[in-house]
Amino acid sequence: MVQLVAEYPWSSFQHKGLGKKIELITSHSTYKALASQKRERLQAYIQLFDQQIVEHTIQEIRDATNKSWVLGDAVFKRQIEEQLDRSCSPYQRGGDHKSEQSMGSEQSMGSEYNQWGQSKLMISIEGAGLFFCPSVIFIL
Secondary structure, eight states, X not given: OOSSXXXXXXXXXXXXXXXXXXXXXXXXXXXXXXXXXXXXXXXXHHHTTSSOOOHHHHHHXXXXXXXXXXXXXXXXXXXXXXXXXXOOSOOOOOXXXXXXXXXXXXXXXXXXXXXXXXXXXXOOOSSOOEEEETTEEEEO
16 A cells, blocks of 8 residues: 555546646546635645544444445435345344344345345435445445
8 A cells, every 4th residue: 555645546636636637537526616726626635634534434434345334324324224125234233043033134135136146235325425335335
């Protein structure tokens, strides 16, 4: 890895934070909304990276990525769960693992995957948050 995000060759930071002209990048309206003038926009973008991400947040991102969970606030998670008609967060641990209720949830999980075991969790909703699928990150 690199020490500074600007050193990462595939990052858009060189364009959005340092003003380097990169033909492949088209600025998004959210980026443009940071400021009306280019110089101020570059400074505002750099300030987004001034603070380190706390370890707890990094662990939440890792868990969501590795375990195909939804990452976001409770409202966002509920929206995703309603659209998918399934839980997108870790189940509570403990209790009777041999009960009918537990067995029913295990059996229904098979429908979440295609014949190759790949997750079918690609959706689009209004709102903000991140939705993780194996090998794919959706930013909504």
